[in-house]
């Protein structure tokens with residue numbers, strides 16, 4: 396973004412809130428945000444939005460951001476996820492002020508719960524989960540008080556301690572806040588704040604057998620860390636009064652919660668639970684399958700952190716749920732790769748056509764110089780070998796072309812990228828009529844960069860030298876799902892998987908790719924990167940994104 400557009404860009408509503416708070420000297424002029432993932436899966440692009448927002452605000456206004464693992468559910472959490480989350484946040488380009496774990500606060504949260512009991516604001520309930528659910532009432536009918544609601548403070552303290560000491564089995568008792576069973580806000584109807592779970596925790600091991608619920612862990616953790624702006628997604632709006640209630644009753648640091656719309660993208664799902672199903676049921680090769688919207692997936696596919704940050708900036712921060720066109724993300728990826736990708740030639744056809752240049756001396760080769768990246772002249776150029784026999788895409792030839800087909804056809808002239816103009820003179824076919832070779836002649840004075848032929852041709856095609864072409868595997872990806880808006884789709888989300896989301900092609904690359912690393916533009920074909928499965932014996936490339944920009948075109952039409 397240029398300085399000019401930055402100036403006119405208006406603030407989003409969170410920036411307005413932060414600027415206002417800083418102006419008023421709230422929290423002593425401090426700004427501390429947090430990114431609070433639950434380590435129960437790999438991060439996805441929705442998390443990237445939250446990361447860019449939390450870290451971005453802190454960067455812009457001279458604050459800091461904590462990375463807090465919201466690890467209060469021992470069943471689903473794992474250290475593997477913790478490590479991947481840290482790697483993903485760093486890859487996106489952010490560094491946290493402190494790495495913290497909600498589980499480190501278990502002792503403090505236990506004390507907070509006792510404090511509520513002592514104030515007569517929490518009680519141990521022996522009701523079954525079903526009984527508690529039926530006591531809740533409905534949004535239009537008040538709930539009913541539990542028969543255990545009037546237990547004395549002493550009894551509650553003793554029972555709660557017994558829960559902690561492992562005296563009772565899972566599900567036999569819970570601790571509930573004592574608020575209002577008739578509240579119009581269902582979250583106020585004596586929410587469960589602790590449950591018994593005899594389970595091994597990835598960090599605290601078997602030290603605890605009671606675990607706090609989200610509502611009794613999140614706000615309290617924010618408060619312990621003195622988070623000034625606790626930013627979460629819209630579904631937490633109804634939890635906010637409870638967030639404030641606990642802070643007020645416990646008389647602890649007043650963190651505040653703010654909500655924004657979660658990121659939803661067309662043609663994909665954005666939920667760790669669903670993504671986990673895709674992995675576990677083998678619909679994709681893993682969390683980092685390049686078709687996945689996970690950060691590890693898009694990284695492997697060749698998306699760059701710069702492109703993702705640019706995308707998050709462009710979509711802005713909304714207060715209402717919406718669905719973003721994945722085409723915009725692809726646009727951002729293309730924008731960035733166009734600036735940095737080395738241009739190379741690869742014939743993406745397992746069955747290319749051989750072109751024999753009949754007036755080029757047999758046995759002769761020459762090195763042609765081809766620019767690495769016209770967007771970055773300082774990247775220089777490299778040598779590409781040219782000889783009498785080359786390979787071209789089968790689709791770049793037509794025996795009976797329509798008008799305006801500017802590629803190879805009998806009698807047509809075309810430029811070979813970085814090389815010469817050739818003319819197709821003869822089509823060789825096998826006994827079944829399939830074209831096997833084209834015999835062409837080249838114009839020696841038409842060499843790119845020093846063309847004195849005076850000939851004008853409309854088309855330029857890419858090619859590789861037949862004798863030195865490198866066989867490579869190329870993985871072409873399409874949308875993982877066939878429907879645009881999965882939230883509206885009927886049935887199970889997996890019914891809508893695109894059966895053709897992966898196509899494997901055996902292709903022929905120019906030999907410079909033997910030393911491949913990083914990102915390439917395969918001329919006329921798209922952006923590609925080396926895949927992690929690749930080995931020197933078997934090079935594998937992922938198509939990151941095609942060249943065609945459907946998104947920008949659609950915008951013009953609108």
Ligand code: ATP
Nearest residue numbers: 431432433441442444445627628657658665666667
């Ligand atoms: P999921 O449903 O995928 O498990 P989650 O919200 O449960 O997501 P958390 O690990 O709890 O995942 O999320 C960490 C942070 O990322 C939270 O602050 C959450 O609001 C935010 N977040 C999660 N998904 C999105 C999304 N699609 N768009 C924006 N922020 C998101």
Ligand code: MG
Nearest residue numbers: 432433465667
């Ligand atoms: Mg969650």
